[in-house]
Amino acid sequence: MRLTSFTDYTLRSLIYLGMHRDQLVTIQDIADLHGISKNHLTKVVHQLGVSGLVETVRGRHGGLRLAKEPADICIGEVVRMSESDFHIAECFDSTRQGCALHQGCALKAKLNKATEAFLAVLDEVTLAEMLPGARSTAGAAILGQPIVFHPLPKAGTA
Template sequence: MRLTSFTDYSLRTLLYLCAHRDQLVTIQDIADMHSISKNHLMKVVYQLGQSGLVETVRGRNGGLRLAKDPKDINIGALVRMTETDFFMAECFDREHDTCPLTPNCALKHTLNDATRAFLAVLDQQTLQDMLPQQAEAGAAKPVRIVRGAAA
């Protein structure tokens, strides 16, 4: 299974915003950090804003920030929101399934179980869980991100 770039960029955006919670950041900041298209990232940020995960501040000194606490952002829910489908094989799409084996094939059920297991693992994780942890305190440690590396 492979996540779409839309989901990947959504996760990267949220992690970047976590690392910079003390300031507003711009779409350009995130695009530059990850060497991705600003135009594509604008669509990602728009959807994250519509879903209530990101707050956008307009104006000359505007930017983005998390709208929710990282512990309240579930990774499984985010992936479901950003992925268009979970068709692991043609037979998952009833409208376009032309495989003659579908009626008697157990592979579809196995792949369906695997997809459910994949999502079940993601459902157990929050954005907070994805942040670096301080060994002694067990609390989230702010990350200073330098282009191309985490410091």
């Protein structure tokens, strides 16, 4: 499964805002850190505002901040909100039935079950657990180590 860049930027924005709870953050701050388009990020932040996850402060010294506590933000809900669909194969799209095997094929049911399992894991994770230094109940607690995030490489670099 692959998440869209919109979801990637949504999660990165929330993590950054969670890391900077004591100050207002600008879209440009987030765009510069990750080397991503400010225009695309503006759409992401707008959706976060509409969803009630982010609060915007207008004006010369304005910016963004989380509208909820990180512990109250469910990553599974964020992913569902930011993904337009979970069509991981052509057979999930009712407008495209190009597969000759779709009548008796069990693959769609298995892929659907896998998608549900993927989202179920994310439903157990809050933004608070995604912040650097946080201990994840799902992963790090089992390993006994904190999760450490490193900035992702800028687009076009490896």
